[in-house]
Amino acid sequence: MPHISIEGPPIRELETKRKLVEGLTEAAANAYGLRKEIITVLIKENAPENVGVGGQLLVDRWKAESEKSPD
Amino acid sequence: MPHISIEGPPIRELETKRKLVEGLTEAAANAYGLRKEIITVLIKENAPENVGVGGQLLVDRWKAESEKSPD
Amino acid sequence: MPHISIEGPPIRELETKRKLVEGLTEAAANAYGLRKEIITVLIKENAPENVGVGGQLLVDRWKAESEKSPD
Amino acid sequence: MPHISIEGPPIRELETKRKLVEGLTEAAANAYGLRKEIITVLIKENAPENVGVGGQLLVDRWKAESEKSPD
Amino acid sequence: MPHISIEGPPIRELETKRKLVEGLTEAAANAYGLRKEIITVLIKENAPENVGVGGQLLVDRWKAESEKSPD
Amino acid sequence: MPHISIEGPPIRELETKRKLVEGLTEAAANAYGLRKEIITVLIKENAPENVGVGGQLLVDRWKAESEKSPD
Numbered sequence: 001m002p003h004i005s006i007e008g009p010p011i012r013e014l015e016t017k018r019k020l021v022e023g024l025t026e027a028a029a030n031a032y033g034l035r036k037e038i039i040t041v042l043i044k045e046n047a048p049e050n051v052g053v054g055g056q057l058l059v060d061r062w063k064a065e066s067e068k069s070p071d
Numbered sequence: 072m073p074h075i076s077i078e079g080p081p082i083r084e085l086e087t088k089r090k091l092v093e094g095l096t097e098a099a100a101n102a103y104g105l106r107k108e109i110i111t112v113l114i115k116e117n118a119p120e121n122v123g124v125g126g127q128l129l130v131d132r133w134k135a136e137s138e139k140s141p142d
Numbered sequence: 143m144p145h146i147s148i149e150g151p152p153i154r155e156l157e158t159k160r161k162l163v164e165g166l167t168e169a170a171a172n173a174y175g176l177r178k179e180i181i182t183v184l185i186k187e188n189a190p191e192n193v194g195v196g197g198q199l200l201v202d203r204w205k206a207e208s209e210k211s212p213d
Numbered sequence: 214m215p216h217i218s219i220e221g222p223p224i225r226e227l228e229t230k231r232k233l234v235e236g237l238t239e240a241a242a243n244a245y246g247l248r249k250e251i252i253t254v255l256i257k258e259n260a261p262e263n264v265g266v267g268g269q270l271l272v273d274r275w276k277a278e279s280e281k282s283p284d
Numbered sequence: 285m286p287h288i289s290i291e292g293p294p295i296r297e298l299e300t301k302r303k304l305v306e307g308l309t310e311a312a313a314n315a316y317g318l319r320k321e322i323i324t325v326l327i328k329e330n331a332p333e334n335v336g337v338g339g340q341l342l343v344d345r346w347k348a349e350s351e352k353s354p355d
Numbered sequence: 356m357p358h359i360s361i362e363g364p365p366i367r368e369l370e371t372k373r374k375l376v377e378g379l380t381e382a383a384a385n386a387y388g389l390r391k392e393i394i395t396v397l398i399k400e401n402a403p404e405n406v407g408v409g410g411q412l413l414v415d416r417w418k419a420e421s422e423k424s425p426d
Contacts, residue, residue, distance in 0.1 A: 001264055001271075001324055002221035003287055004237070005362075007076075007113055008214060008245060014404060018415065020244035021407030024217070027236025029410075031229055032221060040285055040324075041407035042362055049085060051214055052092030052112030055100075058214075060089070072150060072193055072200075072253055074216055075166070078397055079144035079174060087173055094169025095146070102162035103150060111214055111253075120369060122143055123376030123396035126384075129143075131373070143395055145358055149255055156333060160344070163336030171339075182356055182395075183336035184291055191227060194234030194254035197242075202231070220326055262298060265305030265325035268313075273302070285406055285413075286363035288379070292356060292387060300386055307382025308359070315375035316363060335356055342356075 002028050003040050010045040017043055073099055074111050081116040088114055144170050145182050152187040159185055215241050216253050223258040230256055286312055287324050294329040301327055357383055358395050365400040372398055 004024050011017055021041045029036045048058035056064075075095050082088055092112045100107045119129035127135075146166050153159055163183045171178045190200035198206075217237050224230055234254045242249045261271035269277075288308050295301055305325045313320045332342035340348075359379050366372055376396045384391045403413035411419075 001259075001266065002219055003324065003326075004217065004219045006218075006241065007216045008241070011245075014412070014414070016244055017404055018412055020241065021412055022410050023240025023244055024237055025407060025410035027240050028219065028221070028233065031233035031236055032224075037409040039407075039409065040287065042285075042287075042401060043405040043407070045405070046113060046214075049088055050114040050116070052096060052110075052114070053214065054108040054110065055093050055096035057085070057089055057092055059085070072188075072195065074149045074253065074255075075146065076148075077144055077146045077170060079170070082174075091170065091173035094173055095166055098165025098169050099148065099150070099162065102158055102165055103153075111216065113216075117143075117397060120372055121398040121400070123380060123394075123398070124143065125392040125394065126377050126380035128369070128373055128376055130369075145395065145397075156341070156343070159333055160341055163341055164339050167336060167339035179338040181336075181338065182358065184330060184356075184358075185334040185336070187334070188255060191230055192256040192258070194238060194252075194256070196250040196252065197235050197238035199227070199231055199234055201227075259326060262301055263327040263329070265309060265323075265327070267321040267323065268306050268309035270298070270302055270305055272298075285401075285408065286361055288359065288361045290360075290383065291358045292383070295387075304383065304386035307386055308379055311378025311382050312361060312363070312375065315371055315378055316366075330356075337356065 001038065001040075002032060002034070003042070004028060005042045005044060007044045007046060009051075010047065011043065072109065072111075073103060073105070074113070075099060076113045076115060078115045078117060080122075081118065082114065143180065143182075144174060144176070145184070146170060147184045147186060149186045149188060151193075152189065153185065214251065214253075215245060215247070216255070217241060218255045218257060220257045220259060222264075223260065224256065285322065285324075286316060286318070287326070288312060289326045289328060291328045291330060293335075294331065295327065356393065356395075357387060357389070358397070359383060360397045360399060362399045362401060364406075365402065366398065 025036050025039045051058045096107050096110045099110050122129045167178050167181045170181050193200045238249050238252045241252050264271045309320050309323045312323050335342045380391050380394045383394050406413045
């Protein structure tokens with residue numbers, strides 16, 4: 001504890017995960033005034049067909065948007 | 072926000088996920104009196120070997136039940 | 143299982159919670175094709191000082207918005 | 214989405230919550246390469262009697278530690 | 285890590301929380317073959333008006349049941 | 356309800372998952388004084404590249420440790 005969990009899109013590069021964990025941990029350590037060692041982070045990757053925004057799956061939403069702006 | 076997360080079994084059809092996200096979002100928008108656009112949904116799919124009910128894995132539970140009623 | 147968890151603002155009326163639980167449960171039962179009895183819902187109420195959107199606490203965001211449109 | 218949830222101790226100052234939400238949001242925006250506006254944060258405050266570390270409640274753990282080092 | 289989170293009813297006695305954290309931590313340590321020190325537990329207490337089972341709030345469900353069996 | 360969720364490393368053997376679900380469910384049933392049948396468990400498996408401890412991914416942490424103690 002503290003324990004951070006982040007729900008986001010899939011991440012391809014290990015370097016991105018490194019940056020994410022470093023940044024979140026530092027932000028939490030600074031705000032709470034706690035040492036980084038006791039802070040844990042869990043990265044959760046979600047396929048766009050498992051995420052809904054405004055009642056619509058992200059896969060459908062992206063498709064609708066790309067059809068609106070075809071260039 | 073609001074943010075809905077639903078833990079359930081794996082879902083095969085994209086149409087089912089569509090229906091799930093639409094229904095959950097509408098239910099929340101109606102109850103809170105908020106517009107759908109700010110509501111997010113996360114569908115979490117869990118293998119039956121990762122779910123326990125009554126102290127028993129779902130895979131074992133289903134097997135036990137099918138042996139009781141063999142037709 | 144399925145298990146629904148909804149993170150939202152505080153809810154004052156019990157009737158709103160009733161409507162929320164009924165609606166979410168029905169939406170999930172319909173989409174999964176499962177009976178309502180095995181579906182659970184957890185309502186989580188969050189104070190606006192514990193929610194951040196776009197890097198800003200909701201309390202600050204609302205204040206900023208009301209100052210922009212003073213009527 | 215992305216959606217960050219942080220489980221930690223109670224926070225007394227609103228300024229600390231501000232700092233926490235700003236820092237977490239920036240870290241996530243930088244790592245994902247996404248704009249801050251779509252990132253949400255939920256701060257969860259937990260009483261020390263509701264947190265266990267190493268099989269022991271935090272309240273008991275702190276008491277045991279303060280008895281070991283009485284100055 | 286591992287990190288256990290348990291959503292349940294409000295708990296009045298500190299001794300119950302102690303027992304819960306001890307038991308969950310030991311169960312996890314035994315199954316994973318990990319030392320207890322790295323396992324954390326979060327107890328979440330939920331009012332019966334924030335929990336839905338079968339589409340019904342627990343407060344309503346209990347009331348309905350007590351009216352059926354009045355002794 | 357109660358609903359237990361455990362975030363940990365990947366588990367290879369089904370027997371380990373059985374033991375984990377049995378142990379967690381019994382611990383919760385004993386502490387709350389509730390029957391096991393209404394308790395659910397969700398096992399969440401996390402790749403070491405999705406877990407951060409002390410600001411470092413587990414994959415990097417393990418590598419750093421194995422380089423320190425080369426036998």
